Amino acid sequence: xxxxxxxxxxxxxxxxxxxxxxxxxxxxxxxxxxxxxxxxxxxxxxxxxxxxxxxxxxxxxxxxxxxxxxxxxxxxxxxxxxxxxxxxxxxxxxxxxxxxxxxxxxxxxxxxxxxxxxxxxxxxxxxxxxxxxxxxxxxxxxxxxxxxxxxxxxxxxxxxxxxxxxxxxxxxxxxxxxxxxxxxxxxxxxxxxxxxxxxxxxxxxxxxxxxxxxxxxxxxxxxxxxxxxxxxxxxxxxxxxxxxxxxxxxxxxxxxxxxxxxxxxxxxxxxxxxxxxxxxxxxxxxxxxxxxxxxxxxxxxxxxxxxxxxxxxxxxxxxxxxxxxxxxxxxxxxxxxxxxxxxxxxxxxxxxxxxxxxxxxxxxxxxxxxxxxxxxxxxxxxxxxxxxxxxxxxxxxxxxxxxxxxxxxxxxxxxxxxxxxxxxxxxxxxxxxxxxxxxxxxxxxxxxxxxxxxxxxxxxxxxxxxxxxxxxxxxxxxxxxxxxxxxxxxxxxxxxxxxxxxxxxxxxxxxxxxxxxxxxxxxx
Numbered sequence: 425x426x427x428x429x430x431x432x433x434x435x436x437x438x439x440x441x442x443x444x445x446x447x448x449x450x451x452x453x454x455x456x457x458x459x460x461x462x463x464x465x466x467x468x469x470x471x472x473x474x475x476x477x478x479x480x481x482x483x484x485x486x487x488x489x490x491x492x493x494x495x496x497x498x499x500x501x502x503x504x505x506x507x508x509x510x511x512x513x514x515x516x517x518x519x520x521x522x523x524x525x526x527x528x529x530x531x532x533x534x535x536x537x538x539x540x541x542x543x544x545x546x547x548x549x550x551x552x553x554x555x556x557x558x559x560x561x562x563x564x565x566x567x568x569x570x571x572x573x574x575x576x577x578x579x580x581x582x583x584x585x586x587x588x589x590x591x592x593x594x595x596x597x598x599x600x601x602x603x604x605x606x607x608x609x610x611x612x613x614x615x616x617x618x619x620x621x622x623x624x625x626x627x628x629x630x631x632x633x634x635x636x637x638x639x640x641x642x643x644x645x646x647x648x649x650x651x652x653x654x655x656x657x658x659x660x661x662x663x664x665x666x667x668x669x670x671x672x673x674x675x676x677x678x679x680x681x682x683x684x685x686x687x688x689x690x691x692x693x694x695x696x697x698x699x700x701x702x703x704x705x706x707x708x709x710x711x712x713x714x715x716x717x718x719x720x721x722x723x724x725x726x727x728x729x730x731x732x733x734x735x736x737x738x739x740x741x742x743x744x745x746x747x748x749x750x751x752x753x754x755x756x757x758x759x760x761x762x763x764x765x766x767x768x769x770x771x772x773x774x775x776x777x778x779x780x781x782x783x784x785x786x787x788x789x790x791x792x793x794x795x796x797x798x799x800x801x802x803x804x805x806x807x808x809x810x811x812x813x814x815x816x817x818x819x820x821x822x823x824x825x826x827x828x829x830x831x832x833x834x835x836x837x838x839x840x841x842x843x844x845x846x847x848x849x850x851x852x853x854x855x856x857x858x859x860x861x862x863x864x865x866x867x868x869x870x871x872x873x874x875x876x877x878x879x880x881x882x883x884x885x886x887x888x889x890x891x892x893x894x895x896x897x898x899x900x901x902x903x904x905x906x907x908x909x910x911x912x913x914x915x916x917x918x919x920x921x922x923x924x925x926x927x928x929x930x931x932x933x934x935x936x937x938x939x940x941x942x943x944x945x946x947x948x
Contacts, residue, residue: 512827522579542561581608587604628744644752669684673703
């Protein structure tokens with residue numbers, strides 16, 4: 425150990441060999457190790473260091489990479505991303521929502537105890553002698569804190585921002601440690617199931633408009649789950665932990681979920697088998713009516729209350745014309761602790777939409793005709809969360825939905841690549857070009873006129889660019905129009921306007937140019 429430590433110190437510090445030898449001689453005599461042997465070992469370490477790419481100049485070798493579970497986005501990816509954000513934001517605004525923002529980190533105690541078994545995924549910030557802080561895990565708990573702190577009892581809001589989870593990332597499936605959430609929530613005391621139905625309508629609109637393929641919105645109710653657990657013989661203190669296990673049914677086959685319930689959670693086999701009978705059921709309003717007559721479920725008041733609300737929910741969904749995509753599914757659990765009523769989750773079901781987005785167990789569970797490519801939206805009712813932050817425990821009923829933007833983005837990016845789709849990364853409408861030399865000043869005057877009129881325009885940053893180079897730039901960047909200046913055009917007081925795709929050219933009076941460009945780009 426002495427020889428290795430001294431050798432390593434010599435390699436790292438870059439000390440001259442003779443100085444090291446002078447210090448080592450007494451140690452060598454005592455240990456029986458010769459200086460030559462040490463030098464031989466040092467030489468081996470130096471050779472290994474050189475092979476690994478490290479120099480001996482004392483400079484740190486940086487590894488250029490993004491942290492695990494994060495990524496960069498190039499302009500093409502950001503263009504697709506902005507398109508999705510705009511679609512979602514338009515929908516939220518169409519339904520009358522206003523927006524807020526909250527800090528990216530919260531007091532640790534604000535987040536603690538709100539996420540059940542997922543609490544271990546919260547990123548805690550290093551204690552630097554001040555407040556104990558954590559990065560936000562979602563946008564729902566900060567929203568509840570915001571309502572309680574500002575004594576707000578009614579609001580319809582949307583919030584699009586980054587959240588952080590110390591999860592095991594699966595980036596090909598759109599699962600990251602840093603990612604965006606797009607949340608829509610309705611807070612306030614309203615008649616049952618009307619706001620809940622609107623949240624499902626919003627999910628339906630967004631997924632339909634994005635044209636991601638076939639999808640299903642699964643619906644359940646926490647009260648139905650708790651009632652089901654009770655009548656199946658699950659002890660009260662195991663409700664939440666068994667709920668977290670049931671929540672894995674979208675990723676694991678029933679036998680593995682059952683094994684976890686019995687072997688790890690200590691549930692009796694009889695109780696697990698009874699749960700298995702119920703979680704295999706799915707349907708619509710008819711299933712809710714059938715369960716209300718079920719000998720076991722009818723014994724639970726809270727299950728009956730949840731089933732009655734599911735019936736009411738489906739009646740509103742019929743009016744919203746979205747029942748073709750909504751299914752009442754008793755296997756849906758959603759593991760977060762703060763849900764108190766209706767819960768829902770949207771999944772893409774069209775096979776082949778995004779092959780790499782398939783969960784690892786999908787191939788094993790391929791008993792259904794379509795294959796789920798994962799959850800793309802989820803939410804539910806959380807009537808007690810705001811009260812957890814209020815000193816007097818005043819409750820503000822809330823219901824909301826979160827759109828899984830990262831998974832949606834992954835699918836759309838894969839689709840664009842597969843189709844070799846050309847994605848515009850800028851919104852430039854016209855390039856101001858010149859046909860001859862020494863016209864830079866004229867180009868700058870014209871582009872200034874266009875900018876001042878609100879037209880998106882560009883010029884090449886060269887004094888005398890070739891016309892061909894300017895036209896090629898337009899084709900590469902997808903710029904639809906070119907405003908060409910030449911000596912003759914300047915004399916005649918016109919600008920030659922060229923349509924890049926058709927190569928049609930027309931002389932437009934300088935005074936009419938702005939109007940003509942706006943007319944030609946109004947439909948773009």
